[in-house]
Amino acid sequence: MRALNADQIKGNWATLLSAWNSDGSLDMERVADEADVLIDMNVDGIYSNGTTGEFHCQNEKEFDRISECLAEKCNNAGMPFQIGVSHMSAQISLERLRRVVHLAPSAVQVILPDWFPVSDEEAVAFLKLMAEAAEGIGLVLYNPPHAKRVLDPEQVGRLSRLVPELTGLKTAGGDQIWYASMREHIPHLSVFVPGHLLASGIQQGASGSYSNVACLNPAAAQRWTEQIYQDMSSALELEKRLKEFMKNYIAPFITKKGFCNGACDRFMAVVGGWADVGSIMRWPYRSIPESEAPRVRQAGQRLIPGFF
Template identity: 60%
Template sequence: MNPLRSDQIRGNWAALVLPIDADDRIDFARLADEIDVLVASGVDGLYSNGTTAEFYNQTEAEFDAIHALFAEKCAATGMPFQIGVSHMSPAISLERLRRVRDLHPGAVQVILPDWFPPTDAEAIAFLERMADASAPVGLVLYNPPHAKRKLQPEEIGRLADAVPALLGVKVAGGDADWYARMKAAAPDLSLFVAGHTLATGWGRGAHGAYSNVACLHPRAAQRWTDQMHTDLPAALELETRIQAFMRDCIHPFISDQGYSNQAVDKLLMAVGGWCDVGTRLRWPYRWIPLSEADRLRPIARDLLPEFFV
């Protein structure tokens, strides 16, 4: 596809998630089926190799096979797509980027080097070299709350000023003051926030989400995102129920039982039941048993009937 501009990176983007077999291998047949379902769901775009795709736990041969399949299916259907080349090693991240250029993603997602937190100068040097390698395709910076260096709006603004190829950021979001600071510091960046806060964020200037809510059901998440354009109060009401479900039923797996974010994302997919991916994570990380999805599904159906139409 053609390189995206920052003002074209908008809305509800759904994540690619890896189906893992009992022998710890990626099930590429189920992965192909998942991509087909995501494309058919009509989301605004797809992205690969975020945290929930376990980018940190792939061989380079697997990375190449995943993205050959992903790019082929997206290109064949005209689905906008971004490729994540993130890795804790900047050298490996750069090599991943060089290998996906010919797949023609709309943008490339990166994290800052993550073994030791970089200074401003080091972060700029990293992004400049990545931008040179990706040109004319731009970069989206993924800076989650668990990053070694969690950037403040003013720091994001300095990176955007120094690296014009930086098109957008994926961050957790914040309060009204945080949004005002982001608007002042980086007004031209595409701003993507946590999916379960998107309606509030939309009203404060966010442009979309690389969405955990799409894990529960991508088509329902798209309907909710579209609703923000036409009936924001109704979208905010649905957000309160989404957040209640996350708070009461999903977050305790993280806060009380120590599961990872990617484990609960796969649990959400199993609760939604729209695709056969399973909840298994790759060694050495624990996954949540499928029986928990069976337990939570009636609760989700009662609280969020919009996601089970």
């Protein structure tokens, strides 16, 4: 695929979840099947090795196999795709990037080095060398709430002026003040917000979502994305029900039971039943028991029936 600029990175991008066997080994056959399903669902794009793809739990051979599999399938199908080259170590992240450039992703996702918070000067130094290694492929900065440094739009804007290869931002978003700052400081970037906030996010100037909602049902998330551009009023009504579903039936696994975010995204894929990725998180992270799925599925069928 050709590299995409900021204006071209938009809409509903679905994650490629890793699939683990009971012994903790990577099941590439199931990963490959999942990529085929996502391509058949005709989502706006696919990305690998984010938090839900468990980039932090992969060894380098596994990272290469997943990246090569996604690239081959998407390049053959003409499907836009991004590869997450993130790692807590700047050195490993740089080497991952150098190894995937020849796969021609539409963009690459990176996090800032994450053992000790980087200064502004260090963040610029990191992104500049990553941009040089990317050889014209744009960088999407993945800056989740649990990052060691969570940047506001003004800070991202300063980075993008010094590193013009910065194409996009993956963020948790914020309130109306945050969106006003986004429109002021980074109107030139592709800004992606959480999937269940996509309608209100686009209404306030965001570009799309690397979508948690797509973990539940990528095809339904794609239909909703198209509805946003055609009938915002109806899309916002669905967003209210999605927020209720997430607040009451997904978020408590994090806030009350202490599961990690990736476990919730994987659990939603189990609830949605669109692909055989399983509920297993890789050691040492806990997996949400599949026995919880019928209760959550029943609630989803009531609140957001179009996703089931």
